[in-house]
Amino acid sequence: MNLERISEKLGITKERLDGLQGTAVKRSSWPEPRLLRFEKTTSGIEAGTVVFENGEIVFGYPKIRRALMLAPAIKKHFSDVVAVEEKMNGHNVRVTSVDGETVALTRGGFICPYSTEVARRLLAEEIFEEHPGVVLCGEMVGPENPYVPKDIYPTETIDFYLFDLSRKNGKSTLGVYKTHEFARDYSLKATALLGEFRKESAPERIEHIVRKLGRRGREGVVMKDPENRAPPLKYTSSESNCGDLAVAFRYYNDYALDFFVSRAVREGFQSVEWNESEEERKARALRLGESILLPLVDTIQRKSSGENIVQKVQIRVKSLQTAKEFEYHLHRSGMRAIFDQPEPDDDGYLIRITKLIMSTNDKTQALLEGEMW
Amino acid sequence: MNLERISEKLGITKERLDGLQGTAVKRSSWPEPRLLRFEKTTSGIEAGTVVFENGEIVFGYPKIRRALMLAPAIKKHFSDVVAVEEKMNGHNVRVTSVDGETVALTRGGFICPYSTEVARRLLAEEIFEEHPGVVLCGEMVGPENPYVPKDIYPTETIDFYLFDLSRKNGKSTLGVYKTHEFARDYSLKATALLGEFRKESAPERIEHIVRKLGRRGREGVVMKDPENRAPPLKYTSSESNCGDLAVAFRYYNDYALDFFVSRAVREGFQSVEWNESEEERKARALRLGESILLPLVDTIQRKSSGENIVQKVQIRVKSLQTAKEFEYHLHRSGMRAIFDQPEPDDDGYLIRITKLIMSTNDKTQALLEGEMW
Numbered sequence: 001m002n003l004e005r006i007s008e009k010l011g012i013t014k015e016r017l018d019g020l021q022g023t024a025v026k027r028s029s030w031p032e033p034r035l036l037r038f039e040k041t042t043s044g045i046e047a048g049t050v051v052f053e054n055g056e057i058v059f060g061y062p063k064i065r066r067a068l069m070l071a072p073a074i075k076k077h078f079s080d081v082v083a084v085e086e087k088m089n090g091h092n093v094r095v096t097s098v099d100g101e102t103v104a105l106t107r108g109g110f111i112c113p114y115s116t117e118v119a120r121r122l123l124a125e126e127i128f129e130e131h132p133g134v135v136l137c138g139e140m141v142g143p144e145n146p147y148v149p150k151d152i153y154p155t156e157t158i159d160f161y162l163f164d165l166s167r168k169n170g171k172s173t174l175g176v177y178k179t180h181e182f183a184r185d186y187s188l189k190a191t192a193l194l195g196e197f198r199k200e201s202a203p204e205r206i207e208h209i210v211r212k213l214g215r216r217g218r219e220g221v222v223m224k225d226p227e228n229r230a231p232p233l234k235y236t237s238s239e240s241n242c243g244d245l246a247v248a249f250r251y252y253n254d255y256a257l258d259f260f261v262s263r264a265v266r267e268g269f270q271s272v273e274w275n276e277s278e279e280e281r282k283a284r285a286l287r288l289g290e291s292i293l294l295p296l297v298d299t300i301q302r303k304s305s306g307e308n309i310v311q312k313v314q315i316r317v318k319s320l321q322t323a324k325e326f327e328y329h330l331h332r333s334g335m336r337a338i339f340d341q342p343e344p345d346d347d348g349y350l351i352r353i354t355k356l357i358m359s360t361n362d363k364t365q366a367l368l369e370g371e372m373w
Numbered sequence: 374m375n376l377e378r379i380s381e382k383l384g385i386t387k388e389r390l391d392g393l394q395g396t397a398v399k400r401s402s403w404p405e406p407r408l409l410r411f412e413k414t415t416s417g418i419e420a421g422t423v424v425f426e427n428g429e430i431v432f433g434y435p436k437i438r439r440a441l442m443l444a445p446a447i448k449k450h451f452s453d454v455v456a457v458e459e460k461m462n463g464h465n466v467r468v469t470s471v472d473g474e475t476v477a478l479t480r481g482g483f484i485c486p487y488s489t490e491v492a493r494r495l496l497a498e499e500i501f502e503e504h505p506g507v508v509l510c511g512e513m514v515g516p517e518n519p520y521v522p523k524d525i526y527p528t529e530t531i532d533f534y535l536f537d538l539s540r541k542n543g544k545s546t547l548g549v550y551k552t553h554e555f556a557r558d559y560s561l562k563a564t565a566l567l568g569e570f571r572k573e574s575a576p577e578r579i580e581h582i583v584r585k586l587g588r589r590g591r592e593g594v595v596m597k598d599p600e601n602r603a604p605p606l607k608y609t610s611s612e613s614n615c616g617d618l619a620v621a622f623r624y625y626n627d628y629a630l631d632f633f634v635s636r637a638v639r640e641g642f643q644s645v646e647w648n649e650s651e652e653e654r655k656a657r658a659l660r661l662g663e664s665i666l667l668p669l670v671d672t673i674q675r676k677s678s679g680e681n682i683v684q685k686v687q688i689r690v691k692s693l694q695t696a697k698e699f700e701y702h703l704h705r706s707g708m709r710a711i712f713d714q715p716e717p718d719d720d721g722y723l724i725r726i727t728k729l730i731m732s733t734n735d736k737t738q739a740l741l742e743g744e745m746w
Contacts, residue, residue: 261633
């Protein structure tokens with residue numbers, strides 16, 4: 001690597017880049033191509049930024065900030081029109097081509113072997129032949145998403161939805177119109193554009209959209225300035241907030257604690273902003289309480305009847321090599337998972353995976369045996 | 374101070390004690406007498422342990438561990454009989470006499486000027502004349518407890534309930550019988566002894582007691598081995614868990630996050646152990662959800678209508694000096710509070726105190742103005 005050139009493209013000095021290596025910047029030599037990975041946001045460079053061996057850079061996708069009070073946030077943040085897209089619930093990938101090979105990068109800047117195989121299957125080769133510098137920013141969703149399995153989208157396996165575009169070696173993203181145009185040109189799925197509203201009427205329209213999405217189990221919206229003059233904002237449905245809590249409490253000893261408070265606080269602000277009646281507020285409190293209590297009860301009862309606390313997911317791969325590599329990828333991400341024997345299926349294999357939720361499993365067992373908290 | 378003698382009494386070397394000073398051990402020179410304070414549990418010495426200038430030591434009261442599953446915890450922990458006392462909801466003090474003066478120590482090992490005045494008012498002088506070495510471990514409770522104001526106890530101001538005894542320079546506590554005997558001898562209030570049960574029948578009896586306490590808004594129970602062969606265990610009512618959550622969410626940005634998860638998890642275990650019907654579980658979920666949502670909504674609405682997020686408490690003192698000192702004590706504990714002009718009342722003063730909840734106040738204001746989370 002020519003560290004001089006690379007640091008110039010990153011906008012930092014070579015000495016700074018040298019200094020970051022081993023701390024904020026980590027090497028990853030597998031799968032190929034080898035790369036440097038920004039594990040933390042530092043010196044103005046977003047976490048997840050990747051420098052490939054050939055010197056090409058894919059910047060991390062900027063974290064989207066969240067509105068808690070919709071109306072004042074929109075008023076403060078946007079200049080006139082707000083484009084509203086669906087926020088999808090899966091895992092975020094950046095897909096690009098390096099030395100002629102398509103790779104899918106996770107948020108953290110790892111090449112995920114499974115996401116890469118999925119991307120190669122779903123994305124036409126001509127995309128990268130015609131646009132060798134493009135980076136497709138999208139969400140992988142569906143029941144065979146092994147990170148966030150969801151059966152609320154129109155796929156029985158896993159699908160890719162484009163939500164933004166950027167270019168290698170550049171930080172800026174291309175925005176709503178270019179993204180949807182690109183998706184049309186290459187017959188890609190893109191996150192649904194649910195409307196464009198003047199900022200005055202946007203809060204009411206978005207409230208309506210978010211309620212409707214919530215009823216269908218969907219996550220919420222991302223609001224964008226169609227002229228790309230302000231970064232996007234996100235806002236989620238009550239059902240999604242409570243769904244997150246349900247997962248957090250099912251695996252109560254494995255999930256980050258702060259996960260919890262933020263979701264609950266969102267519910268308070270939404271209830272106030274939507275000016276709920278006593279009845280509506282009671283229904284929301286019940287939904288919130290049940291999303292905490294019932295998964296807890298379920299986990300405790302399962303453990304009490306001798307089951308192990310695990311999460312079952314599945315993937316479908318063309319090549320057994322991908323499954324092997326994905327197993328290693330989960331392992332290096334700190335996850336303990338058991339891969340079943342592959343089951344042949346169409347032109348590939350179905351593989352059932354059991355993710356071990358060790359901390360919750362062991363803690364629940366101990367508490368059931370009378371251990372103290 | 375003779376550090377040689379002191380370290381011997383603490384059971385550590387003088388070098389170790391020297392090494393701890395400034396880190397785990399802090400000096401406090403106000404109010405008199407001056408003392409060393411163990412801020413953290415270290416070298417087997419409980420946090421809150423205090424060494425007075427005259428060399429006398431008051432050990433920290435051991436942290437009481439919590440049962441999450443009552444029946445297996447009792448079975449595992451106790452040998453035959455379980456004595457059950459009410460757990461009271463206030464602040465824990467250790468009252469003792471140093472150089473002829475009664476002082477009340479907080480859990481952290483500070484002399485609290487207000488608690489000290491209350492202790493001097495409530496505890497007969499003869500106690501310490503007849504037992505100069507005794508340490509009274511008890512709970513200060515009532516509506517004029519400025520830390521945890523509660524109007525569920527039979528006092529309109531503040532009261533002291535003895536729950537254990539120990540001696541200066543000794544770690545051991547004297548246990549249930551000696552404590553209640555001592556309370557009778559000196560006409561002190563003691564935490565209610567609700568029964569002694571064989572360990573086989575204890576879980577069922579305690580469940581009944583805890584449900585009943587919960588309905589009256591009381592906190593729960595402390596279970597003790599009457600022969601003092603095992604340390605005590607605590608267990609709380611659903612109403613108390615939810616009450617804690619209500620306080621935490623009213624001041625959602627000021628309270629520790631882990632506070633939250635532990636309370637919710639208790640609800641899950643209680644619901645499973647008490648084998649609740651679907652209906653009962655729904656009622657518990659609603660209680661849990663409301664204890665989170667409603668205080669949040671109230672805080673947001675208050676701030677939105679221009680109120681500041683504060684907590685109002687009050688104390689009653691004989692001497693204005695105590696109020697001044699208590700103001701300084703709160704300040705050094707990191708609390709911001711505004712003391713109103715004292716109002717003369719009987720043979721003392723009533724002082725209203727406004728505790729500022731800065732972080733929640735400012736965060737709520739910002740979010741209402743459209744700031745992102």
